[in-house]
Amino acid sequence: MRKFPIALTVAGTDPTGGAGVLADSKAFHSRGVYGMAAVTSLTAQNTRGVQDVYNIPAEFLERQLHSIFSDEVPHAMKSGMIATVEMMEVIMETVEKYDIPYVIDPVMIATSGDALIEERSIEFLRDSLLPVAMNVTPNIHEAEKITGQEIRGEADVRKAAKIFLKELGLQSVIIKGGHLDGDAVDYLFTGDDEVAVGESRIDTKHTHGTGCTFSAVITAELAKGKTMEESFRTAKKYITSAIKNSPGIGKGNGPVNHFSFKGE
Ligand SMILES: Nc1ncnc2c1ncn2[C@@H]1O[C@H](COP(=O)(O)OP(=O)(O)O)[C@@H](O)[C@H]1O
Numbered sequence: 001m002r003k004f005p006i007a008l009t010v011a012g013t014d015p016t017g018g019a020g021v022l023a024d025s026k027a028f029h030s031r032g033v034y035g036m037a038a039v040t041s042l043t044a045q046n047t048r049g050v051q052d053v054y055n056i057p058a059e060f061l062e063r064q065l066h067s068i069f070s071d072e073v074p075h076a077m078k079s080g081m082i083a084t085v086e087m088m089e090v091i092m093e094t095v096e097k098y099d100i101p102y103v104i105d106p107v108m109i110a111t112s113g114d115a116l117i118e119e120r121s122i123e124f125l126r127d128s129l130l131p132v133a134m135n136v137t138p139n140i141h142e143a144e145k146i147t148g149q150e151i152r153g154e155a156d157v158r159k160a161a162k163i164f165l166k167e168l169g170l171q172s173v174i175i176k177g178g179h180l181d182g183d184a185v186d187y188l189f190t191g192d193d194e195v196a197v198g199e200s201r202i203d204t205k206h207t208h209g210t211g212c213t214f215s216a217v218i219t220a221e222l223a224k225g226k227t228m229e230e231s232f233r234t235a236k237k238y239i240t241s242a243i244k245n246s247p248g249i250g251k252g253n254g255p256v257n258h259f260s261f262k263g264e
């Protein structure tokens with residue numbers, strides 16, 4: 001394992017610290033990885049919803065990434081909220097230039113239902129950004145939006161995965177089942193292999209930032225040199241513990257607990 005693994009998140013802010021770059025850097029730190037962050041959007045949000053969004057100009061995102069990569073190349077990176085096509089182009093160019101493991105959390109809407117990216121960005125995400133990633137971690141809604149495939153259960157998950165791998169050019173995809181009925185089962189598809197990991201559904205409203213945290217743990221593990229399957233299994237254990245032990249902060253859908261997972 002690397003002595004000082006470095007992971008980078010390229011995402012938006014949540015000033016209450018439940019989602020976005022703050023959640024990602026808590027997860028990086030908790031997994032023993034040095035975290036870096038380039039900010040795409042500033043949001044005014046809390047556990048009750050998103051009140052406002054300010055998108056950073058794409059040129060300034062480019063400057064942040066230049067500052068990072070010209071000094072130290074991270075061992076893995078993830079992206080979260082990328083509101084505009086222009087910002088996606090900047091990220092795509094960086095990944096193509098440095099060729100590091102890149103995980104996309106294709107954030108579209110917050111738990112509160114508020115839109116976080118422009119509608120026209122979804123097409124660019126699907127056709128241009130996804131193909132440069134090592135993995136994408138859509139929730140059910142995001143997988144439906146990207147593939148055009150309705151997902152009601154496991155058979156539909158498999159059909160959607162086939163589209164990600166065979167038509168959209170991904171090496172692997174993790175479709176998260178947090179929004180399906182029953183147990184919380186997530187599915188990793190890599191070529192012809194499929195790994196499903198399920199946990200009992202936790203009865204809670206405190207799931208703000210679960211997607212950010214899950215993909216950040218995967219990125220942290222990849223930065224250490226772990227395989228995609230190992231990273232996926234660790235992320236699933238981490239998020240289950242983090243939801244179970246949620247600190248109950250805020251009046252709405254609260255954040256998860258980054259201190260609770262003690263596993264390797
Ligand atoms: N109530 C829950 N109980 C247990 N695990 C959950 C619950 N809700 C979400 N998860 C898990 O949290 C992670 C994030 O999933 P999901 O909620 O589907 O994504 P997102 O946060 O992007 O909407 C997944 O591993 C999912 O299985």
Ligand SMILES: Cc1ncc(COP(=O)(O)OP(=O)(O)O)c(N)n1
Binds near residue numbers: 012207
């Ligand atoms: C700045 C910012 N980025 C992402 C999200 C959505 O986060 P996600 O982890 O998908 O969490 P929930 O949908 O579970 O909130 C956000 N709210 N803000």
